[in-house]
Amino acid sequence: MSDTRFxxxxxxxxxxxxxxxxxxxxxxxxxxxxxxxxxxLGDIASGNLGHVDAAVTSASLAFPAWAALSAAQRQPYLQRxxxxxxxxxxxxxxxxxxxxxxxxxxxxxxxxxxxxxxxTWFAEHALTLQDRVIETPQARHLVRHDPAGxxxxxxxxxxxxxxxxxxxxxALASGNTVVLKAPEWAPLTSSLLADCAHxxxxxxxxxxxxxxxxxxxxxxxxSDARLAxxxxxxxxxxxxxxxxxxxxxxxxxxLELGGKSAFIxxxxxxxxxxxxxxxxxxxxxxxxxxxxxxxxxxADVAPVFIxxxxxxxxxxxxxxxxxxxxxxxxIIHMRQLERVQGFVERAVAGGARLLWGGTRHDFGAQYFAxxxxxxxxxxxxxxxxxxxxxxxxxxxxxxDDEVVGxxxxxxxxxxxxxxxxxxxxxxxxxxxxxGFIWINSFGIRDLAAPFGGIKRSGVGREGxxxxxxxxxxxxxxxxxxxxFKASFSHR
Ligand code: NAD
Numbered sequence: 001m002s003d004t005r006f007x008x009x010x011x012x013x014x015x016x017x018x019x020x021x022x023x024x025x026x027x028x029x030x031x032x033x034x035x036x037x038x039x040x041l042g043d044i045a046s047g048n049l050g051h052v053d054a055a056v057t058s059a060s061l062a063f064p065a066w067a068a069l070s071a072a073q074r075q076p077y078l079q080r081x082x083x084x085x086x087x088x089x090x091x092x093x094x095x096x097x098x099x100x101x102x103x104x105x106x107x108x109x110x111x112x113x114x115x116x117x118x119x120t121w122f123a124e125h126a127l128t129l130q131d132r133v134i135e136t137p138q139a140r141h142l143v144r145h146d147p148a149g150x151x152x153x154x155x156x157x158x159x160x161x162x163x164x165x166x167x168x169x170x171a172l173a174s175g176n177t178v179v180l181k182a183p184e185w186a187p188l189t190s191s192l193l194a195d196c197a198h199x200x201x202x203x204x205x206x207x208x209x210x211x212x213x214x215x216x217x218x219x220x221x222x223s224d225a226r227l228a229x230x231x232x233x234x235x236x237x238x239x240x241x242x243x244x245x246x247x248x249x250x251x252x253x254x255l256e257l258g259g260k261s262a263f264i265x266x267x268x269x270x271x272x273x274x275x276x277x278x279x280x281x282x283x284x285x286x287x288x289x290x291x292x293x294x295x296x297x298x299a300d301v302a303p304v305f306i307x308x309x310x311x312x313x314x315x316x317x318x319x320x321x322x323x324x325x326x327x328x329x330x331i332i333h334m335r336q337l338e339r340v341q342g343f344v345e346r347a348v349a350g351g352a353r354l355l356w357g358g359t360r361h362d363f364g365a366q367y368f369a370x371x372x373x374x375x376x377x378x379x380x381x382x383x384x385x386x387x388x389x390x391x392x393x394x395x396x397x398x399x400d401d402e403v404v405g406x407x408x409x410x411x412x413x414x415x416x417x418x419x420x421x422x423x424x425x426x427x428x429x430x431x432x433x434x435g436f437i438w439i440n441s442f443g444i445r446d447l448a449a450p451f452g453g454i455k456r457s458g459v460g461r462e463g464x465x466x467x468x469x470x471x472x473x474x475x476x477x478x479x480x481x482x483x484f485k486a487s488f489s490h491r
Pocket of ligand 1: 183238
């Protein structure tokens with residue numbers, strides 16, 4: 001592949017798109033800057049209408065042959081794709097850390113292995129997709145999951161490798177071709193994924209990558225009438241625009257959006273365990289959609305819980321995400337940091353009390369101190385809006401009804417956490433309106449399980465069979481059991 005690669009911490013990375021099996025440069029570029037220390041990492045190609053057209057055309061032309069392969073025939077390609085990711089585990093860790101500020105230690109032990117599984121698990125699971133048979137007295141229904149066509153995948157910056165592979169895996173495994181639009185604040189690991197696809201020998205056009213901004217490249221992609229599906233992860237505002245645009249072409253969308261999830265601590269909870277888990281909400285500097293950022297704590301145990309949490313948070317290491325000891329890294333972009341700071345300042349001005357943090361962290365310009373605010377009302381902005389930074393709120397409650405009302409009292413409905421006696425916690429969970437909720441735990445994600453949100457947290461589910469339901473067209477081939485006699489009176 002000939003392209004104008006540049007070097008980031010010893011890793012060679014292409015700034016270009018990947019279209020029809022080769023790198024494609026662009027005369028227009030944008031800057032990629034590290035959140036760690038604002039170092040300029042490189043100039044990245046910015047996709048225009050021509051690039052989008054070329055990528056969708058290539059994916060459309062590649063579709064019939066890729067779709068015609070059986071799942072078993074596609075599996076070796078996908079295994080090689082995953083292997084290519086695995087061989088670059090260290091390189092992915094270096095790049096995503098430099099580019100998105102993700103903890104290097106988490107990349108090596110969590111994200112890269114998961115990215116591989118996102119490809120291999122769905123490749124294997126697709127083997128089970130062949131004709132499901134429904135027998136009735138009059139007919140045999142051969143229910144097929146046919147690949148839908150060209151799939152646009154649009155991902156955010158907070159976990160680019162994990163979120164891209166989570167969609168690419170099932171989309172390709174079920175026979176679709178893909179155009180991935182990488183996030184402009186963290187474009188580098190998506191570029192590496194194109195290297196992996198190339199090394200795996202995926203036929204030209206089966207996987208394409210576009211770099212560029214949302215309003216330019218993303219918007220042009222979403223507007224293309226040839227798309228069969230759009231799988232989007234990102235903000236509510238962008239999702240609304242995508243859904244409206246997709247509606248013009250009647251393209252189904254899967255929308256995985258923001259969250260403002262409750263972290264409930266019942267009076268019968270193990271407070272040490274709850275506090276240790278609550279501190280995890282500061283991971284990735286709080287830039288995690290599924291974090292339980294609203295701590296709802298029973299009034300009887302709140303003072304003890306707060307002191308336990310204070311102790312754990314006091315030990316958190318804020319710093320360079322490349323250091324093994326670091327637990328809280330930088331905020332992705334100065335604009336995002338200012339947004340986080342604005343939320344905190346407005347909350348305090350409105351009467352909230354800071355229990356800790358509240359300011360930039362002295363480690364560096366783009367670091368924010370883990371923060372906890374209390375003395376809040378349900379309608380306060382900081383309780384209602386997603387901050388996407390290391391900022392938690394704490395409210396107390398006195399009864400089950402009250403905590404359920406508070407948990408359900410925002411426009412979001414992505415996830416949740418409930419600590420308490422297991423049966424009690426499950427009873428509460430059943431009443432919380434959300435896409436998923438963890439009992440006495442956090443972050444357990446099995447590929448076979450559904451993932452997604454309700455209300456403003458999203459539309460649709462991905463994961464396991466739900467991914468295939470989205471990426472496939474279901475077709476019923478109806479074979480009668482008795483000779484069919486055509487008749488106008490036949491029902
Ligand atoms: P964003 O919506 O600004 O951007 C997401 C992606 O959409 C980017 O690639 C961007 O370039 C693209 N985009 C922007 N405008 C577009 C347009 N008009 N047309 C097409 N594409 C466009 O979101 P972000 O700030 O990158 O990500 C943070 C958000 O993502 C948060 O709200 C977070 O909660 C959410 N998120 C959700 C999940 C989930 O699974 N539910 C996971 C991670 C992040």
